[in-house]
Structures are given as C-alpha cells and as structure tokens.
Amino acid sequence: AQSVAQPEDQVNVAEGNPLTVKCTYSVSGNPYLFWYVQYPNRGLQFLLKYITGDNLVKGSYGFEAEFNKSQTSFHLKKPSALVSDSALYFCAVRGLNAGNMLTFGGGTRLMVKP
Amino acid sequence: NAGVTQTPKFRVLKTGQSMTLLCAQDMNHEYMYWYRQDPGMGLRLIHYSVGEGTTAKGEVPDGYNVSRLKKQNFLLGLESAAPSQTSVYFCASSRDYISDTQYFGPGTRLTVL
Numbered sequence: 001a002q003s004v005a006q007p008e009d010q011v012n013v014a015e016g017n018p019l020t021v022k023c024t025y026s027v028s029g030n031p032y033l034f035w036y037v038q039y040p041n042r043g044l045q046f047l048l049k050y051i052t053g054d055n056l057v058k059g060s061y062g063f064e065a066e067f068n069k070s071q072t073s074f075h076l077k078k079p080s081a082l083v084s085d086s087a088l089y090f091c092a093v094r095g096l097n098a099g100n101m102l103t104f105g106g107g108t109r110l111m112v113k114p
Numbered sequence: 115n116a117g118v119t120q121t122p123k124f125r126v127l128k129t130g131q132s133m134t135l136l137c138a139q140d141m142n143h144e145y146m147y148w149y150r151q152d153p154g155m156g157l158r159l160i161h162y163s164v165g166e167g168t169t170a171k172g173e174v175p176d177g178y179n180v181s182r183l184k185k186q187n188f189l190l191g192l193e194s195a196a197p198s199q200t201s202v203y204f205c206a207s208s209r210d211y212i213s214d215t216q217y218f219g220p221g222t223r224l225t226v227l
Contacts, residue, residue: 004156009154034215036218041220041221042220043118043204043218043219043221044157044204044206044216044218045218046215046216046217049215090156090157101159101172101173102147102159102216103173104156104158105156106154106155106156107154107156
C-alpha cells in the first residue's frame with residue numbers, strides 16, 4: 001500500500017525567510033508526486049508535480065520541490081515566504097500499481113507572519 | 115471555462131436522510147473523482163470514474179454510491195446518511211490518471227445530525 005507522511009501539522013515562518021514543508025512517501029515502483037495548496041473555504045489547487053527527470057521541480061507562485069529517491073522525500077520549498085503563502089499544503093503520491101488512487105498526506109498548515 | 119463546479123455548497127441532513135451531490139466539469143476530462151476531507155486525514159478517495167458509464171471504488175466507498183451517466187457529470191449519493199459522513203466533499207477531474215494533474219471543485223460541506 002502506498003502512503004504519504006507530512007510530519008509537521010504546522011510550520012511557522014517569518015515573511016522573507018525561506019520555508020520548507022516536509023513530505024515523505026512509501027510506494028511500489030517509481031512514484032508520481034504532487035503538491036497542492038488549499039486556501040480557506042476553497043478547493044485544492046495544483047502547485048507542482050514530479051514525474052521523471054530533474055529532481056528539482058519548479059511550480060507555481062515561486063515554489064519548488066526536490067525529489068530525493070534515497071530518502072523517499074519530496075519537500076516543498078520557497079526561498080522567500082510571503083504572508084499570502086499562508087494556507088494548507090498537501091503532498092500526494094501515486095504509484096504505478098495503485099490504479100487510479102492518489103494518496104494524500106494529512107496536510108501541513110503554513111503560517112507566514114509579517 | 116468554469117472548471118469543476120459542485121452543487122450544493124452546504125447541506126445539513128438528519129440521520130437516515132438521503133441526498134445527491136452533483137459535480138460538473140467543462141474540460142472534457144475522462145477521469146473524475148470524489149474525495150472526502152476530514153481534519154488531519156488529508157483527502158480520501160471515495161469513488162472514481164475512468165469514463166462515461168464507468169465507476170470504481172476508492173479507499174472509503176461504504177455508504178456512498180456514484181453514477182457517471184454523462185461525461186461531464188459525476189454524482190455522489192448518500193442513501194441513508196450517518197453522522198460519520200459529516201465531512202467536506204471534493205470532486206476532481208483529470209485528463210488521464212497516471213501523471214496528470216487533478217483539478218478540484220470548491221467543495222460541499224455536509225453536516226449529518
């Protein structure tokens with residue numbers, strides 16, 4: 001069975017500082033990895049994905065994520081946080097043997113303070 | 115394009131009542147999904163569809179039924195609502211299933227008393 005862990009329920013950073021939201025996964029075979037963001041009372045919005053190729057993936061709003069196969073991680077990063085980045089972030093994984101199942105982590109709330 | 119829309123946005127049911135949630139997408143996507151979101155548990159897949167006329171069970175299908183009579187619509191039904199089904203329900207769609215991005219609707223907040 002595939003799974004995703006987001007070990008931090010909440011991450012607090014000051015505006016202008018770099019941010020990291022952690023994600024580790026477990027899946028059979030090569031993973032397809034995704035990050036989504038959810039603003040209050042809204043649906044999830046796609047940020048970025050890793051399918052194959054370069055381990056550093058760049059996405060929307062200045063976010064990027066690094067795929068690390070040996071550590072089975074896909075941490076989300078941004079060099080300089082904005083207050084408007086405050087939201088709930090979800091990591092998700094799909095393995096080749098999972099059919100159409102996309103498994104989500106429990107989510108990490110990012111709070112960026114001015 | 116409206117993307118993915120969901121009807122209704124909010125609903126309160128009494129235990130044992132039934133209801134249907136409607137999801138519509140205008141992106142001509144083949145794949146559609148229903149998830150539920152509960153605090154601290156992320157999103158869990160209830161049912162999904164790989165095309166018109168097809169449906170399949172996801173991770174938490176019990177107590178729910180679905181239908182995909184038209185490509186653009188995916189209906190989620192609760193035949194006899196239970197308090198454990200109090201949740202926020204999200205519909206999503208995608209062009210294909212392996213690597214493609216899923217696009218989400220705004221959600222339906224359901225409370226079962």
